[in-house]
Amino acid sequence: MTTRKQKTIILLVVFTAIFLVLSIAFFVFRDSLLQQAITKASTKMEQEYNCDLSVKKASFEGFSGVSLTEITLVPKNADTLFSIKKMKTSINVWQLFLGEVQLGSLEIQNGLVQLVQKGNVKNFASFLKKENKEPTSTDKRDYAAFAYRIISNVLNLVPTDMRIENLKFKLDDNGKKATIDIKKLTLFDKEIETSINVQTNTFSQRWRIKGFADPRNKKADIRFFNIDTGAIKVPYFDERYNLKSSFDSIRLKIENIDKRGGELHIDGFTSISNLKIHHPKIANKDVLIKNAQFDFRLLLGSDFISVDSSSTAQFNAIKFHPYVSYETQSDTIYKLKVNIPKMKAQDFISSLPDGLFTHFQGMEAEGTFDYKLDFRFNKNKPDQLVFDSNLKKENLKITKYGEANLNKLNGEFVYRAIINDVLQRPVLVGNANSSYTPIDQISPYLKKCVLTTEDPSFFSHHGFINEAFKQSIVKNIKTKKFSRGASTISMQLVKNVFLTREKTVSRKLEEILLVYILENNRIVSKERMLEVYFNIIEWGPNVYGIGEASRYYFQKAPADLNLNECLYLARIIPSPKKFMYQFNDQGKLRDFAQKQETFLTNIMIRRGLISIDDTIYKSQLMNISGPAKSLLRLRIQDSTVVDTLSIKDEFEF
Structure with missing residues (x-):
């Protein structure tokens, strides 16, 4: 009777025999198999990517080593995508039998990888094709499994022993050029070190990457810094996107990549020192973050x-x-x-x-x-x-x-608007200015109309309207652009008095913080804020403050404005310089303007701000009698066709 021990010995002998037969067969036919693999790859490149892949010479060295010379990949009718003079690599045979390709060593000498775009022709365009397959509800991607498979495959292709000499990465985007020349890159005994030269149209530098890398155990701790004095400049983005950025050093540490229970955990740490960014959409100055770090745990599930x-x-x-x-x-x-x-x-x-x-x-x-x-x-x-x-x-x-001294709002000060980066004439906010109007000398109708159009909850909120802010976010996401704001009178006041009109991230962040400080520290009363607002905002071409506006349009004091006049003044705040386009060639309000007035009036009645009795004289025509009348006459004489719909959009509230 055969014992369990004897069965085990027999299985080991059989397995060893099979392995030896396969090894001998592999050794005998390996050159033929290698050529077949190259031919298959070349055919795929030609048929699927319209590229010519060629290898001048390919042979095995030892049991698992492969040597390749003069490897090129050239898209048809485009520049060479890559070429390598000489490459040697070894494959882990045991992993190969298990169905995985895992590199043991890698040597590359004199290589070139380049991405070129000339006009609309890209030498890498064939590799950007998207699959036409429509995803279905039953065809969802398992994020954890997919990411772990990609990470494992990539790390298997990172050898444990590597030496690269003179490998260039070139980018040419219609004359915007960058070259990263790896003079030397070595990975030995889990220690990595490099020497890299960088050349662009605007600068040249020498970089170094140094640290620890263990691809088999999925761990790394790498630092990236400049060999020469000064910060590392980020290439290409300055020419392509007008984004100038630099930093002193970056550190990336991967401590754990582990998949268990259907979840993928990636734990690590990254830091950057003296990160400097300059872009006109961010700020008009260099933005500097001296030290930033992120101790992260990424989780991926199905x-x-x-x-x-x-x-x-x-x-x-x-x-x-x-x-x-x-x-x-x-x-x-x-x-x-x-x-x-x-x-x-x-x-x-x-x-x-x-x-x-x-x-x-x-x-x-x-x-x-x-x-x-x-x-x-x-x-x-x-x-x-x-x-x-x-x-x-x-x-x-x-x-x-x-x-930005917010206490400034409590006293007399000089306000100067900035339009298209041009400083406008000074306007004194104080009683020494004959046009300055205290809040109690402004028509109650105007206060109610402006608050209704600009900020109905001004006296109850603390600088921000949460619901309006949420609706602004929803609309901006739906339209995929900043198509709607949620600006309150407090925000308009801070923007006008302390900030510029530049559309930058910096200006918006400063506005939010300054408004919060202003509204939540009782620095200025609501009444004073509204008074300053009425006396500085633009109401027409070179017309600032309600004192100037009431005379410019109606030859009246602000206290004497009637409901019709107040409805009109409230509606032109978004685009005051285009007030004349609200009128037709007979000098009467256009239909869209009349509908807006009716809409605004009904809102105020529903909210109890005015009564039906207040609208008795609303049927009377509004008469522009002040200096604004001259611009209105020019508008009536002008035969230019005006797009009423675009004008209506500008005056919507």
């Missing part, structure tokens, strides 16, 4: 991708815990949560990036605060958007203002 809330992000002294997720289980849902633990207000102000908050430089504060943000957007149910912003403060107080 139907979600997320940054776990245990992650910690920090720039300068500001530390917070972000949670970001993309879910597709039933609906497509985007989530964002931010939690800033209690911190000193002064640490927050001191940590604001240089160049991004110029009006806060020199500001000092006392007290502490903590902050939480909860954002949730369902792509299939956009109107159910969640946006909850909660700031808790303790003894928070501004002790010293920076460039």
Whole structure:
């Protein structure tokens, strides 16, 4: 009777015999198999990608080594995509038998990889083809499995022993050029070191990557820095996108990549020092973040991708815990949560990036605060958007203002509008100006009309209208552009008095913070804010303040304006310089303008701001009798056809 031990020995002998037969067969026919593999790859490149792949010589070295010379890939009627003079590599035979291609070593000498676009012709266009396959509800991608498979395949192609000499990566985008020349790259005993030369149309530098890399255990700790003095400049983006950026060093550490229970965990750490960015849409100055780091945990499941809330992000002294997720289980849902633990207000102000908050430089504060943000957007149910912003403060107080001294609003000051980067004439906000009008000398009708069109809850909100802000986000997401704002009178006031009209991220962030400080620290009363607002906003060409406006249009004092005149003045605030286009060639209001007046009037009646009795004289024609009449005459004499629909859009509220 055969014992279990004997059966095991027999199985081992059989397995060994099969392995030896396969090894011998592989050794005998390997050159033929290699040529067949190259031919198959060449045929695929030609048929699917319209490219010619050629290898001048291919042979095995030893049991698992492969040597290739003069490898080229050339798209038809386009520039060479890549060429390598000499390449040697070895494959892990044991992994090959298990169905995985895993490189053991790699040597490359004198290689070139280039992406070229000339006009509309790209030498890489064939590789950007999208599959026409329509996804179905039963054909969902398992994000964890897909990502883990991609990561494993990529890391298997990273050899444990590598030496690269003179490998160039070239980019030529219609004359916008960048070359990254890897003079040397070595990976030996898990230590990586490089020497890289970078050349663009605007600068040249020498870079170095150094650190630890263990592709088989999925771990790495790599630093990227400049060999020469000065910061590392990011190539190509300055010419292509007008984005200038640089940094002193970057560190990336991957501590764990693990898939279990259907979830993929990626844990690591990254940091960057002295990151400098300049782009006209961000700020008009260089933005500098001295130190930023991110201790992250990425989680991927079958139907979600997320940054776990245990992650910690920090720039300068500001530390917070972000949670970001993309879910597709039933609906497509985007989530964002931010939690800033209690911190000193002064640490927050001191940590604001240089160049991004110029009006806060020199500001000092006392007290502490903590902050939480909860954002949730369902792509299939956009109107159910969640946006909850909660700031808790303790003894928070501004002790010293920076460039934007909000106390300025309480006294007399000179206001100068900026239009198209041109400083306009000075307007004195104070009683010494004969056109200045205190709030109690402005027609109640005008206050009600302007508040209705611009900010109905001005006296009850604290600078922001949450529901309007949410609706603004929903519309901007739907239109995929910033098509709607949620500006309150407080925000308009801060923007006009302290900031410029530039459309930058910097200006908007400063506006939000300044409005919060203004409204939540009782610096200026609501009545005073509204008074200043009425006396500085533009009401027409070179017309500032209600005192000038009431005379310019109606030859009246602001207190004497009737309902019709107030309805008109409130509606032209969005585009005051185009007021004349509200009138037809008989000097009467166009139909769309009359409908807007009726709509505004009905709203005010429903809200109890005016009564039916207030509208008794509304049927009377409104008469432009002031200096504005001359522009109106020119408009009537002008035979130019005006697009009424586009004008109507500009005056909608």
